[in-house]
Amino acid sequence: MNTYEKEKVIQTFKKDIFPILTERIREPIIKMKNFGFYEIEEIRLRANKPLMLYKNNQGFFLDEKGEIKSENGLIVTKDDIEKTYLLMCDYSLYTMEEDIKQGFLTLKGGHRVGIAGKVVSEGGKIKTIKNISCLNIRIAKEVKGCALNLAKSIYKDGIKHTLIVSPPGCGKTTILRDLVRLLSNGIKEIELSGKKVTVVDERSEIASCYLGVPQNDVGIRTDVLDGCPKVDGLMMAVRTMSPDVIAVDEIGSIKDAEAIMDAINTGVKVISTVHGKDLDDVLKRRGIKLLFENECIDVVVFLSNRNGPGTIENIIKIN
CATH class of the missing domain: 3.40.50.300 (P-loop containing nucleotide triphosphate hydrolases)
Structure with missing residues (x-):
């Protein structure tokens, strides 16, 4: 990643990703010491489990100080997930209703968020997902010219x-x-x-x-x-x-x-x-x-x- 590409991804995180994360999740990511946050491909939040980051299809744990760990790390709370979910929906779940039925949200900037929780069905069709227990934020990174x-x-x-x-x-x-x-x-x-x-x-x-x-x-x-x-x-x-x-x-x-x-x-x-x-x-x-x-x-x-x-x-x- 050259300097221009790196700066572009950094601005993407600042503009699109950090505003939807709670402070206790966001700050350790900003402080990351083992590799730059701009290299992250996925951020996984699971209720009552350690925060996980993915780079090159490999998973890492992150502690409160921004240190990459091979195990354990910062525990994501149900409150973290609920607040993040509301921020992603801009405090209006109704406007995202159709996406939620499909099990994902699309954020400004093209980032995708997979959702897991209690699936509510009606008449054999998915009505919504509630009691959200997991959010998987996939960072959108275009690679122009790759094809x-x-x-x-x-x-x-x-x-x-x-x-x-x-x-x-x-x-x-x-x-x-x-x-x-x-x-x-x-x-x-x-x-x-x-x-x-x-x-x-x-x-x-x-x-x-x-x-x-x-x-x-x-x-x-x-x-x-x-x-x-x-x-x-x-x-x-x-x-x-x-x-x-x-x-x-x-x-x-x-x-x-x-x-x-x-x-x-x-x-x-x-x-x-x-x-x-x-x-x-x-x-x-x-x-x-x-x-x-x-x-x-x-x-x-x-x-x-x-x-x-x-x-x-x-x-x-x-x-």
């Missing part, structure tokens, strides 16, 4: 139906987001003009919209269907947005595949992601197998975190 070499390699002869495969935490959404930005703005290195892109962002992870406005840079020609179910969003995009490209995260079901095939039949290119470690693994999913059988995937990109999230392990060109 440029990949895009130049696989799209030099035109955009292809692309499937990005990786285990959790290996950067598939980060790569997808940057591909969207590049395609939307255009890629001068391969003389590819900017395309109309629609992002079907069911879990608000790609564009990270806050009050409907993308907090991440997804390009100047990109439209976002935020919080929209993939199957519905694919059809909405085709019918109303006339996209050249549709991007969608974490596919796998038969219904996902059928909606993608319908979109492809209109001439749209689809870029999608799926959890998995290799081709055999993802082909166990009926939806993915159906897409391969119907020649709806041209390129498969496999990622790992061997050299950090987003490491490209292999590229298989199908068609």
Whole structure:
């Protein structure tokens, strides 16, 4: 991380993260001595358990003095969680109701907060989550340009139906987001003009919209269907947005595949992601197998975190 990037992340913490934390959680993080707080990827608050920080997919405990520990550390109270939760919701749980039903909040700046607690159901559907016992704050860090070499390699002869495969935490959404930005703005290195892109962002992870406005840079020609179910969003995009490209995260079901095939039949290119470690693994999913059988995937990109999230392990060109 160069000086400019470091300062940018520091300002992000000061503007977006520290204001939503209670003083007894915030101050030790500011005082961190073993590595800079700007390197944190996740902050996990669990009621009556030690505060945990994550960096490079490794967990650490933090004590009251800002010292990194291998065990124990500052104990998070139920009061810490309740106050943090209210700050995240800007003291208005109602405005975040739909996100809460999905088990997460999207904060200003694109940061995601996973929620755990008592799930309240009604009529077979989740109504809300109460008695919150855990908050997992995932720090949004865009990596602009991380997909440029990949895009130049696989799209030099035109955009292809692309499937990005990786285990959790290996950067598939980060790569997808940057591909969207590049395609939307255009890629001068391969003389590819900017395309109309629609992002079907069911879990608000790609564009990270806050009050409907993308907090991440997804390009100047990109439209976002935020919080929209993939199957519905694919059809909405085709019918109303006339996209050249549709991007969608974490596919796998038969219904996902059928909606993608319908979109492809209109001439749209689809870029999608799926959890998995290799081709055999993802082909166990009926939806993915159906897409391969119907020649709806041209390129498969496999990622790992061997050299950090987003490491490209292999590229298989199908068609």
